[in-house]
Amino acid sequence: MINIVFPMASEDLFEQGGKKIPLQLFEINGRPLISYIIESFSNVKGIKRFIFIINASHADRFALEKTLKLLCPKKSLVLTVGKTKGALCTVMLAADFIDANELLVVNSDQLILNIDVLLEKFKKSKCEAGVLSFKSTLKRWAYGLIRNEKLLESFVRNPTSSNALAGFFYFKNGIDFLINAKKTIKNSWTTDGLFYVPSVLNQFILDANTINAIKIDEEHILNLYSKDMINKNRKNLSK
Template sequence: MLNIVIPMAGRGSRFAEAGFTDPKPFIPVGDMPMIELVIRNLRPACPHRFIFVCQQSHLERYDFHHRLQTLAPGCEVLGLSGITAGAACSVLMASDLIDNASPLLIANSDQWVDIDIDAFLSVANRPGTDGLIMTMPATDPKWSYVLKDTKERVCRVVEKKVVSNEATTGIYHFQRGSDFCREAQAMIADDERSQGEFYVAPVYTRLYNAGQTAIATYNIGAGMHGLGTPQDLTAFTSGPHFVRAMSRCSKAGLHHGFAPVAAPVLAERVG
């Protein structure tokens, strides 16, 4: 079974500052919550389980657990007591569920990628593959970038520094969840931070150095669309890819959209 971990334990402060009252994962994108768009984008045909890593305060205040179970039946919802030192730390909070031989997919909670996830997974599951990184052409230092060896295997991933023309989209596959857990835990123990945080992508560098070198990229061109800021969201919903995304969701079946609910009202309802 494929474990799909989606860290969503950030503050979402940029949306709050822009006047949004819904928690970021449930901000409407069209007529559905942002996180539903992400779930439908990533839901594969193979047996799988979504694992959401959230702030405990959000679970209690916004009824995240029930809402996520409705969108992804059988999912696991984990609550954190505070902000972690990076995405790798947040994912490791699910180690009891992913530190095993099952494959692991790690993805952002605030983006839409114009791809067929089953096509991506078919490449990831080729015999002998240790990892597959979804990538895109880029030149902006805000992204993470991959470097390859002479055999076109990913040998290093660098955060926030342009070392190639191929950046990561934030979607990462590990053939075994235990590989990620082992190397991420070692990275943290060695205090190997990138820009002061523990990111997911540099775990591949450690994996390569440990001899698990069959790490490839899956370049999707211009197919990554961020939803992480109010500006990103506006650009997406006003562009042509929004229609395509909604069409794909419609073909995937009926969605469980939620009407926007202001935080103070919802907080009163749940206690």
């Protein structure tokens, strides 16, 4: 089994049709954005358990919890939380459901194509963790120092290279993730006072773990974090 965690605790709302809604419910071709993200995992082999961690204020007000359960009727959990100190802290609220199985921590506003192929590459390499990188210089992303397809260091919102890290983090063993995440929080490795998942990768590296980095082309990643990006990529999303 593979656990797939979506940290979605942000309080941000986006306007569509005169109403403000969570980005995950933004309508694209008659479907909510999150349905495309979930569908992208359909070709992944084996049992999948989706764990959505959403803002409590969005659960009932926008029926986000019910929508997620309809989209993932089997092997899914929806946890409702308040404001946290960053995405890493949000993920840690699902610690009771993260075990020694493989773990993915995934953004809900970024569509990655051919996930099954990418996961197989990570598994065959026998790495402890894996990341995907693409070209960018925008401050909104985390970045990686990559050499010979290995991540040597990650930097949150600091474009020290053009190797931006996608919001897609693979861990061979969920327990190892929890151990290193706790160390990251204990060491107060924050950016602007918040804890982020890429910082955990540095703890893995300090402990001499191998983190593979796969470079993906622009056509294999659709960024959907704003209305402008959604409109730009709308034609690439099927109904």
